[in-house]
Amino acid sequence: MGLAWQQGPLAPGAIGTFLTPAPLPERLLFAERLRRRMRVRFGGAWIADSENVVVLHEPDRYPVAYFPLEDVTPAVLEPERPVTRHRDLGATSWYTARCGNYHRKRAAWRHVSLPDHAAALEGRVAFAWRAMDAFYEEDQRILGHAADAYHRIDLRRTSRHLEVRDGNRTVADSSRPTVLYESGFAPRWYVPRHDIDLTALVPASMRTFCPYKGVAHYYDIGDAAKAAWSYPDAYPEVAMVSGMVSFEPNQVAVFLDGERLAHEPGQVVVPHGIDRGLDVEEPQGS
Template sequence: MTTFPTERAVRTTPEGLLWEPSARWVRGRRGEVTVVDSRHPVLVWEPGVPVPLYAFPREEVREDLLRPAKNPATGTHTGSRIFYDLELDGELQENAAWTFPASDLAGHIAFEWFGRVGRGLDHWYEEEEEIFIHPRDPHKRVDAIASGRHVRVEIDGTLVADTVRPVLLFETGLPTRFYIPREDVRLELLVPTDHHTGCPYKGTADYWSWRGGAAVPANIVWTYPDPLPAVGAVKDLLAFYNEAVDITVDGEGMERPVTPFTRALAEQTRP
């Protein structure tokens, strides 16, 4: 019989994993089939990975759908050597699940999220709310606050946005993002793209690219047309990557921050 941890405290394993019991009811599905139905999930943070994932007691997993992996994805998760393929309706999802070597997590199975890596379970729910990309971190805040600051945005020396009614989005571990009303943005300098991203805190974003000829990353501007309720104040407002544009706030120029997005933006830069 498994003893489920109840104490709410982050613990560390010798392998460098951080983990914490969660009180949320979590379900994971592949299509219409529920593969995980857990009231005792554990949040796990791997070294060097900024977002958590879930691991679940075996008793709350459909192990009858798991097969020993034909081509184990060793090296993809901290110290893990046991991987499983998910077989469902004749379809095989390779390396959809795995176990961690940490003794603290013995008897638990973790799953990939399709929306994050392109394999694994494709629908996830906390209580009755569907969540996307990865679990939300209980130690992270995301606050969208209306402001009267004067914000100017330039791209390659050209003024693209000028507002005194931004919404500032404060997200733990990231620079402040300045969301600007469309009326205060020179939309003729931007072109919409078919790029979209998902965020478990904010929702699904649409993107624009810069029309100019400078070496500027693609998809440098985004908006949330239907944001999650917690950040509803940013609905239809436009934000720019601080990492790749020049932003002035109340007359003071901001340094371009180095973030997890910096490298990806550099790789997207087009002539």
């Protein structure tokens, strides 16, 4: 999912291989300019506004935006103790964010003893996502984490035959599914509801949030818990699958052109990092 998260090229669980004569370091961090105006809102005010944001891609983490200190409102950040230590980037100072009577502890951090090779982060501060009110690119709010330019989703309509069975019961039978290709994941097949026996889908209480697709609703099928999911109000970028249903091939039998699909590498979703704090409340409350 992107460059360094999930099965991306810089993640520990990468599904590809670098064709190099010698092994790469166990951990590779990558930093680059975002090339987009990014703003941070806190306590009802804009506290950061920059066109010079650097995004850090760190293994097993979502991208993190680092703002130049000169693009942060003075006196908003108050130093905390103690200083912690990042395994690659050295000593890290933490800050309480304060705007009027509104304040949050551990709301931001800065690496204060960077090694020479990480100078791109010198004089920059990152904000904890859920400690802030919101992040924006220009005038549009972004949800979940800083934009990952290496995360891509492609949707393709197809006439291939997809069939889903739960034991002897046919749950879905379609010759017009849509396949969703997403960076770091195996293909996912979405079926129109008209081609599904909807009585087989029992709504589950679980909801998850994808920063790229929206809020997913889950369904139990027979004894198989959370065997299917749908994005009832998928984001405009993936509106083609809005309301359609996808099925977990290790929970029910999914056949594509007569061949049963297996649970491939890249199909296990790893929980979000704790500092991202992603949950369904954020997009539903935006």
